[in-house]
Amino acid sequence: MEFVDTLINILNSTIRVSVPLLLACLAGLYSERAGVFDIGLEGKMLAGAFAGAAAAAVFASAWIGLLVAVLVSVGMALIHGFASITHRGNQIVSGVAINFIAAGSTIILGQAWFQQGGRTPSLPPEGRFGAIHLPGADALRDVPIIGQLYSGLLSGHSLLTYVAFLAVPFTWWVLFRTRFGLRLRAVGENPAAVDTAGISVAWLRYRAVICTGILTGLAGSYMALAQNAGFVKDMTAGRGYIALAALIFAKWKPVPAMFACLLFGFLDALSIRLQGSPLPVIGKVPVQLMQALPYILTVILLAGFIGKAIPPRAGGVPYVKER
Amino acid sequence: MSTPYAKLPAWADYGLIPLINLLVAFAVAGLVVLLVGENPLRAAVILVEGAFGSGQGIAYTLYYATNFIFTGLAVAVAFHCGLFNIGGEGQAYIAGLGIAIVVLAFDSTLPWWVVFPMAIIASALFGALWALIPAYLQAKRGSHIVITTIMFNFIAASVMVYMLVNVLKPAGSMAPQTRQFLEGGQLPKLGWLLAEFGLKVRPSAPLNISFLLALAMAFLVWVLIWRTKLGYEIRTYGFSSKAARYAGISETRIIIVTMLISGALAGMMALNPIMGDQHNVPLDFAGGAGFVGIAVALMGRSHPVGIVPAAILFGMLYQGGAELAFEMPNISRDMIVIIQGLVILFAGALENMFRPTIQGIFASFSPRSVGIAAKGERA
Numbered sequence: 001m002e003f004v005d006t007l008i009n010i011l012n013s014t015i016r017v018s019v020p021l022l023l024a025c026l027a028g029l030y031s032e033r034a035g036v037f038d039i040g041l042e043g044k045m046l047a048g049a050f051a052g053a054a055a056a057a058v059f060a061s062a063w064i065g066l067l068v069a070v071l072v073s074v075g076m077a078l079i080h081g082f083a084s085i086t087h088r089g090n091q092i093v094s095g096v097a098i099n100f101i102a103a104g105s106t107i108i109l110g111q112a113w114f115q116q117g118g119r120t121p122s123l124p125p126e127g128r129f130g131a132i133h134l135p136g137a138d139a140l141r142d143v144p145i146i147g148q149l150y151s152g153l154l155s156g157h158s159l160l161t162y163v164a165f166l167a168v169p170f171t172w173w174v175l176f177r178t179r180f181g182l183r184l185r186a187v188g189e190n191p192a193a194v195d196t197a198g199i200s201v202a203w204l205r206y207r208a209v210i211c212t213g214i215l216t217g218l219a220g221s222y223m224a225l226a227q228n229a230g231f232v233k234d235m236t237a238g239r240g241y242i243a244l245a246a247l248i249f250a251k252w253k254p255v256p257a258m259f260a261c262l263l264f265g266f267l268d269a270l271s272i273r274l275q276g277s278p279l280p281v282i283g284k285v286p287v288q289l290m291q292a293l294p295y296i297l298t299v300i301l302l303a304g305f306i307g308k309a310i311p312p313r314a315g316g317v318p319y320v321k322e323r
Numbered sequence: 324m325s326t327p328y329a330k331l332p333a334w335a336d337y338g339l340i341p342l343i344n345l346l347v348a349f350a351v352a353g354l355v356v357l358l359v360g361e362n363p364l365r366a367a368v369i370l371v372e373g374a375f376g377s378g379q380g381i382a383y384t385l386y387y388a389t390n391f392i393f394t395g396l397a398v399a400v401a402f403h404c405g406l407f408n409i410g411g412e413g414q415a416y417i418a419g420l421g422i423a424i425v426v427l428a429f430d431s432t433l434p435w436w437v438v439f440p441m442a443i444i445a446s447a448l449f450g451a452l453w454a455l456i457p458a459y460l461q462a463k464r465g466s467h468i469v470i471t472t473i474m475f476n477f478i479a480a481s482v483m484v485y486m487l488v489n490v491l492k493p494a495g496s497m498a499p500q501t502r503q504f505l506e507g508g509q510l511p512k513l514g515w516l517l518a519e520f521g522l523k524v525r526p527s528a529p530l531n532i533s534f535l536l537a538l539a540m541a542f543l544v545w546v547l548i549w550r551t552k553l554g555y556e557i558r559t560y561g562f563s564s565k566a567a568r569y570a571g572i573s574e575t576r577i578i579i580v581t582m583l584i585s586g587a588l589a590g591m592m593a594l595n596p597i598m599g600d601q602h603n604v605p606l607d608f609a610g611g612a613g614f615v616g617i618a619v620a621l622m623g624r625s626h627p628v629g630i631v632p633a634a635i636l637f638g639m640l641y642q643g644g645a646e647l648a649f650e651m652p653n654i655s656r657d658m659i660v661i662i663q664g665l666v667i668l669f670a671g672a673l674e675n676m677f678r679p680t681i682q683g684i685f686a687s688f689s690p691r692s693v694g695i696a697a698k699g700e701r702a
Contacts, residue, residue, distance in 0.1 A: 039469065039473070079668070082673075083668065083672035083673050084672065087672075087673055087675050087676050088675065089671070089672035089673055089674065089675065090407075090671060090672055091672075092407050092409070092469050093407075093617075093621065093667060093671035093672045094668065094671070094672030094673075096409065096614070096617060096664075096667055096671075097664045097665070097667035097668035097671065097672055098664070098668075099664070100614070100660050100661070100663050100664025100667060101661055101664035101665060101668065102664075103657075103660050103664075104657045104658065104659070104660030104661030104662075104663070104664060105355060105661050107655065107657040107660075108355065108359060108653075108654065108655065108657050108658055108661065109355075109358070109359065111653060111655060112358075112359040112360060112653045238477060241473055241474075241477065244470070244473075245470075245474065248470060286485050286489070288481040288482070288484050288485040289481070289485070291481050292477060292478045292481035292482070295474040295475075295477045295478050295481075296474075296478060298470070298474050299456075299460070299466075299471055299474050299475070299478075302460060302464070302466035302467070302470060302471055302474075303460050303464050303466055304464045304466070311467070
């Protein structure tokens with residue numbers, strides 16, 4: 001029994017740490033499928049988390065926090081779009097810039113507005129997204145396995161967690177079953193063809209980066225308003241890059257993206273859980289190795305040893321209309 | 324494919340446009356200062372005074388600039404080949420390991436002028452090796468070098484934490500760092516050089532001989548890129564990989580060699596804080612210098628003549644920013660991170676934002692300067 005409890009515990013924390021990865025990963029999916037590389041996921045998440053926490057603290061409302069987080073994230077995404085779509089700048093350079101601007105300004109503004117060393121004030125319960133208990137979770141708690149899974153794993157998460165996992169089939173539907181999705185994928189593969197069909201490449205790509213902004217805003221909100229009770233400086237701590245790694249790992253597809261995020265989340269949860277205690281068979285694994293594993297796996301994948309990750313063909317290339 | 328922008332005179336291309344971009348970046352940074360409730364002009368005065376107002380300030384400014392010259396050159400060399408080496412941070416961090424091995428082995432027996440060349444080679448070697456795998460994967464397997472170098476930054480951080488905590492930390496010590504270097508592992512300071520000009524510099528000022536190494540490297544990079552066959556090949560490949568292939572330049576060789584040079588330059592950055600100032604290898608000594616290199620290279624237009632002043636400008640921001648934090652408690656050193664981001668945005672990603680306007684102005688004054696022969700000739 002204890003084994004099941006431990007397992008459910010680890011899986012539960014896997015879900016918790018996977019959510020921001022998943023939201024950021026899906027965010028990157030929209031942008032990159034439309035041919036706009038985005039290494040600024042990290043920065044947009046961080047800015048969203050800060051804006052969400054600041055607004056939620058001032059207005060004592062999680063919903064206002066969420067709204068502001070999304071607005072700020074979309075604003076940053078539009079800067080990226082302005083640089084890389086309208087002015088045909090280097091998308092990587094623009095993404096790096098977004099990350100730095102977010103990293104610096106969240107600390108400076110946080111310190112100036114709240115005077116708590118870059119933190120935002122601790123949020124009251126109404127400023128956060130609390131746990132949602134699914135119906136019957138308490139009643140089923142004692143039923144072995146199924147009841148435990150239901151009450152311990154599926155129930156008791158915040159609204160944003162459910163939103164994140166529902167966003168996976170939704171994204172799949174949008175990308176592969178709607179006209180917008182078809183065009184979005186086309187503009188990432190062959191923008192000239194889309195242009196020939198009389199559809200604006202720039203407007204399509206702008207809509208894609210706005211989707212990215214919305215989802216990174218949700219990712220930031222989750223971190224500041226659900227997982228924690230406020231903003232701490234540099235709280236995303238490289239998750240935007242892990243999400244990027246997951247996106248490549250998933251070969252730019254929504255359902256594999258979820259599994260990649262769960263895998264990376266599981267590694268994270270496991271390394272927190274183990275903290276240097278020995279594993280059966282393998283023996284003691286250094287924490288640092290566990291932490292580096294997502295990055296190492298991504299490099300191995302990129303090297304083409306676990307299938308081949310082929311990015312959207314027009315990714316990273318600004319579109320210049322024939323003249 | 325048609326080039327989207329018409330030509331401008333060289334001085335406008337290399338002087339005016341970068342200057343305008345830079346001014347806009349600083350103007351936006353000024354807005355942030357305003358938002359925080361401080362006076363941006365007073366902040367600028369404190370910043371410049373803190374950086375250049377005293378011998379001590381100048382010594383610190385140049386000390387920081389040393390780091391940024393190395394990393395800026397590293398990014399620039401890769402830029403010339405059309406590669407974006409975002410992994411300077413990790414390459415510099417890992418190079419600390421190479422330096423640690425050399426110095427810990429020899430600092431008790433050999434003088435600094437014997438240890439220093441060995442440490443230079445070790446740092447360059449470790450930095451280059453850390454760039455080798457991403458370079459190989461880019462050249463042979465087509466894995467995007469930006470992603471692999473980012474991943475290698477994180478892997479480097481994990482490796483260094485492991486090495487410092489479990490291997491290099493002396494027994495009985497709590498701090499995750501190597502033991503203090505002896506005389507053989509300490510580089511001579513350059514404070515006396517500033518004292519020659521009548522400036523007061525305390526012996527604690529960290530400016531050291533690796534500043535001269537950085538300047539020498541800037542010169543060597545200029546020679547490499549503009550005066551050697553290899554440099555010509557690098558630029559050719561960066562300009563058009565198709566043309567390079569057609570000319571018989573080996574793609575694999577040029578990518579790998581360029582990244583090795585880039586990694587070596589980034590690696591040498593580690594000499595400055597480790598042997599020049601701290602005299603041990605602490606955690607996170609690179610402190611973001613690898614990323615500042617991106618801003619420096621973009622601002623300096625990937626030319627050593629631009630990179631050295633750009634590095635000094637960022638050195639000024641670092642040193643002056645520290646002074647500013649005393650005077651204006653609302654502005655911490657993180658202000659520099661914003662400025663860095665804004666410079667990357669305006670001098671890098673948005674470098675062409677003002678170009679059409681400037682071209683319009685030039686065209687209205689003298690059509691010939693932008694390649695328009697007469698009115699109406701160009702449709």
